[in-house]
Amino acid sequence: MDLEAVRTFIAVAEGGRFQGAAADLSITQQAVSKRVAALERGLGVRLFTRAPRGAELTIDGRAFLPHARELLRVAERAVASVRPGRRPxxxxxxxxxxxxxxxxxxxxxxxxxxxxxxxxxxxxxxxxxxxxxxxxxxxxxxxxxxxxxxxxxxxxxxxxxxxxxxxxxxxxxxxxxxxxxxxxxxxxxxxxxxxxxxxxxxxxxxxxxxxxxxxxxxxxxxxxxxxxxxxxxxxxxxxxxxxxxxxxxxxxxxxxxxxxxxxxxxxxxxxxxxxxxxxxxxxxxxxxxxxxxxxxxxxxxxxxxxxxxxx
Incomplete structure (x- = not known):
């Protein structure tokens, strides 16, 4: 699973807007859309629906969100375990x-x-x-x-x-x-x-x-x-x-x-x-x-x- 796509999904979910996620991640709005679309294809579900106020999580998106956050935490712990000065x-x-x-x-x-x-x-x-x-x-x-x-x-x-x-x-x-x-x-x-x-x-x-x-x-x-x-x-x-x-x-x-x-x-x-x-x-x-x-x-x-x- 592409962790950058997961990170982008979380940014959209927390901010409620693709544009805001793009600013937070210092990438274009088009790149945000491509990452989310690739993640949705890999999972086989829709994660967001477009709404007047921005992007809203679907039922599947809400189910996936806590696991997405845990994926990033695990990745950070994995890197810290082998990085001198960060590991015991x-x-x-x-x-x-x-x-x-x-x-x-x-x-x-x-x-x-x-x-x-x-x-x-x-x-x-x-x-x-x-x-x-x-x-x-x-x-x-x-x-x-x-x-x-x-x-x-x-x-x-x-x-x-x-x-x-x-x-x-x-x-x-x-x-x-x-x-x-x-x-x-x-x-x-x-x-x-x-x-x-x-x-x-x-x-x-x-x-x-x-x-x-x-x-x-x-x-x-x-x-x-x-x-x-x-x-x-x-x-x-x-x-x-x-x-x-x-x-x-x-x-x-x-x-x-x-x-x-x-x-x-x-x-x-x-x-x-x-x-x-x-x-x-x-x-x-x-x-x-x-x-x-x-x-x-x-x-x-x-x-x-x-x-x-x-x-």
């Missing part, structure tokens, strides 16, 4: 409780008037494809896990190094420690059922194991963080790693302990990725906000895998 900024994070979500919550609090969509894509290949297609505007990832380098049109900046903490139940051998060194973790079972081979976070923990001789078990199904916390609370032989900024809530009876890891402190590197030609104005605002509010990276006494981007 779409940002990919790994999960809803991690540091990346926390960074985006802070951004939203600082800029509450900016429209924002937060999505969760699973692996880095999917995220890069979405960046290149324009499906998302930015993604938080660990750059770059062993594998193909980032495409030349994808840029990244390291925004946050998140210290790891050991999470134990009250009966674990290390539960009373105020901090533990990486060497003290050797021989302890660290259970992380969410590790998926081929992901950047699995590559990170593989290198952590290799560097310090740790034992990380990824056996069993991943039933989510609540089930993980239940198991850690009830099993003295098991502990797990959590990021310092990961938001956790558990029943008081669990009495879980979050223990800093030191000497060195393993940190998980969060980087922001985006397509270099993305014109969305809020993307620049996000980058500036992260640069001003995050603590940076490369602090002395920390550890990251050798493949992590230094930028």
């Amino acid at each position: 900024l779409r940002v990919d994070v790994l999960n809803s409780r991690g540091a990346q979500s926390g960074l985006m919550r802070g951004f939203h609090q600082a800029y509450p008037d900016l429209d924002l969509d937060v999505v969760m894509l699973f692996e880095i290949g999917t995220a890069i494809a979405a960046l290149r297609s324009g499906a998302i505007d930015a993604s938080f990832r660990a750059v770059a896990a062993p594998g193909p380098p980032l495409p030349e049109d994808i840029e990244s900046v390291r925004v946050l190094d998140e210290p790891l903490q050991l999470l134990t139940g009250p009966a674990h051998a290390l539960a009373g420690a105020r901090s533990v060194t990486v060497a003290q973790l050797a021989g302890h079972r660290i259970w992380m059922p969410g590790l998926v081979p081929g992901t950047e976070w699995a590559a990170y923990y593989d290198d952590l194991v290799a560097a310090f001789g740790l034992t990380i078990e990824a056996t069993g199904p991943n039933f989510g963080s609540d089930a993980l916390l239940d198991t850690i609370a009830d099993t003295p032989a098991l502990a797990t790693f959590m990021g310092e900024h990961t938001r956790l809530i558990w029943p008081a009876g669990h009495d879980l302990r979050r223990i800093p890891v030191t000497d060195p402190t393993p940190v998980y590197p969060h980087s922001l990725l985006w397509h270099r030609d993305n014109p969305h104005p809020a993307l620049a605002t996000l980058r500036a906000h992260l640069a001003a509010t995050t603590a940076g990276h490369g602090t002395a006494g920390t550890w990251v895998p050798g493949w992590v981007s230094p930028r």
